Amino acid sequence: MAERKVVLDTETTGMPVTDGHRIIEIGCVELMGRRLTGRHFHVYLQPDRESDEGAIGVHGITNEFLVGKPRFAEVADEFFEFIQGAQLIIHNAAFDVGFINNEFALIGQHDRADITQHCSILDTLLMARERHPGQRNSLDALCKRYDVDNSGRELHGALLDSEILADVYLTMTGGQTSLSLAGNGADGSGDGISRASAIRRLPADRQRGRIIQASEAELAEHLARLEIIAKSAGGPALWTQLAEAKAQQS
Template identity: 75%
Template sequence: MTAQKTDFRMVVLDTETTGMPVTDGHRVVEIGCVELIGRRLTGRHFHVYLQPDRESDEGAIAVHGITSEFLADKPRFKEVADEFFEFIKGAQLVIHNAAFDIGFINNEFALLGGQDRIDVTEHCTVLDSLAMARERHPGQRNSLDALCKRYGVDNSNRELHGALLDAEILADVFLTMTGGQTSLSLAGNASDGNGSGEGSGNQPTAIRRIVAERTLRVLRASEGELGEHAQRLQAIAKSAGAPALWSQLDEADSQVLH
């Protein structure tokens, strides 16, 4: 990996949605981003919950736990679009399964009208950490949880998916997977749900260092955990009318072995 400039800016990004696919009218309900400059987390972040003006699928709620009642008084995307765009503009976006998040983000900008921001890839470069993980670990599970276990990244607070928490965890995984760097815990800085934007994250907090071990210990899921995972995927597939994305990714990973 070639050396990067000390001022090279990256934004690790994650979203939560009302369901999938985006072509069925699903919307973004949460955006979480953390900033890295020169591969070091700066303490700046963008985090907001969004009113999507539609109900979330039961399968999606089972994944992220964000209900319509919780989102009732949250801002709509148009109210935070300018602040969000300025936060990501010119950065390299690091996203796990980037096509999913970019598709939803582009859709949100498209719904606002105008053509200047309809494709964020014209204003940012994108690095897909899932594609990177598949290249490095062919034939293995490469979900964010699987990578946390593989690289020894603590995700014990991740009972449900959350955009800011997942962005922070992905930053740890990405930095460790690509050489090991400093890491910053931002979970305590999350907004109160009213859309804090980047302003609440400008002050650095405690930094912890993640160092990859020479011999990585692989922890396998228990039978009970695998059963719960399968039930959740079935709920998502039932509500979406199609196999869950995670099932499709696992199938694609398994095909590498054949």
């Protein structure tokens, strides 16, 4: 059986974690057999502190937006179920793992406060540094080097960044350059745009975890941000293109 992989990213109130900074967004996508399964985990979190202005400038997630969002304790079990036993693929893993361990420790779940005891970790930043010593190896730099479309990435976002990182990882390790879903090939349109096909559901014994659905307010905020990105980039974001392609095929 192919190893289950989870590509993961977080956004935070700032750094470092030792200064009391907290996670405000978690985004994960699942890979099986080098294909996206269509399962993901995504949540915004109320951190009970304000974000640094510099951090807001990076991810665009305001303090006002996070009012009323769940706290980590409310989603900890679902999140742990989603990542447990998987290989976590993270860019600059020390940063994200440190914050995740801290969140579990703060709610008293000390048996989960070292996720390396429950998951293996693959750091794509370390991998890139080994392959391209002396070069820039940020996620944007890798997208440019491997010709991965990141035109919708004006601001950082945990779910979008995890999808982009999945594409970068697949390209770095095997030459695959599109976010094909499990059990489906390319649509053959020839227009250079990655398109999502209908999701083939995994067997019940592999459908671990639970997807937390976005509220209507969160969806409205998400659409508003995509419109801003589209205007800035001169075209729809990759996430919008994938969603539209999926709608047309359903």
